[in-house]
Amino acid sequence: MKKIIIMPMLLASFIVFSQEKIVTKSATITLEASVPSFQPVAGTNSNVTFVLNPATGEVASLALMKGFEFEMALMEEHFNENYMETNKYPKAIFRGQIEGFDIKNLTEDYKDYTIKGKLEVHGKSKDISADAKITRSGSRVTLISDFEINASDFNIPIPALIKYKLDNKVKIQIIAVLK
Template sequence: MKKIILISVLLLANLTFAQEKMICKTATVVFEASVPSFEEVKAANNTVTLVLNPKTGEIASLALMKGFRFKVALMEEHFNENYIESDRYPKAIFRGNIENFDLQNLTSIPKDYRVSGKLELHGKTQAIQAVLKISQSNSGIKIVSNFSVKASDFAIDIPAIVKNKVSNAVHIQLNGILK
């Protein structure tokens, strides 16, 4: 009988701990490094993982580099082999904190929150600050963000032959619903 009670208490404690974090495994990250008058350099990854600890405001994100899809297959190949080197650097990881986050204050109207953290990409880590638009929806906590990074900050070389066709400034959009 003591074993059954102990196992029940442990399972309940584990369930309670697991519910502290909210997760989304289908967040979308879209990046664009296009230059006007040239072919669009844009890709999307719809299998990005987001994790939020609503009590502390800690947030993390993981994107597998081979999950990005381009309109042109050759661009995808060049992205994975020459630029991001996906076999050597398979993922991008962001870890940060949302300032003054309070789950109780969320409504259906998006509210701006500042997030500060570190983005690890291509073997380099850079401090990132961005604004997250966070709202409560019927399906969970919705997070939307738009920010930019520089490819050169992550030691991503753009060959001279395409330097005029690919921007060093990379615009990133994030969308996800945490449950």
């Protein structure tokens, strides 16, 4: 009898807990490491998982590195095999906190926030701080963040032969629409 009562209570607690977070599996990350006067080096991944806990402002994101698409197939191949070594390091993970976040203060106008956390790419972790713009329309929360990282901070090799075509500073933009 106790098992019959405990099981529904456990299931109900999991449902309540899971409703705390809002999630999307279609956030978009765009990265760009172009140098002026050369072919643009930019890739986009539109299958990124992004999670927000609206009660605490905690965020987490997971991107599969093979999900990045480039204008040229050769760039994509070099990205996966030579630079990101996606067979060895298949994903990028970010875990962080939106400073001063309170979902009740969000409106349809974008508000500026700072997100601080740890980014793990290519087997290395680094603390980062990124500016973000966040808005809320009904049950939908939209987050846009632009920041830069140095490829060298994550031991991402850029061969000397093409250093002049590829910038060490990688510009990253994430757009997440959460429901």
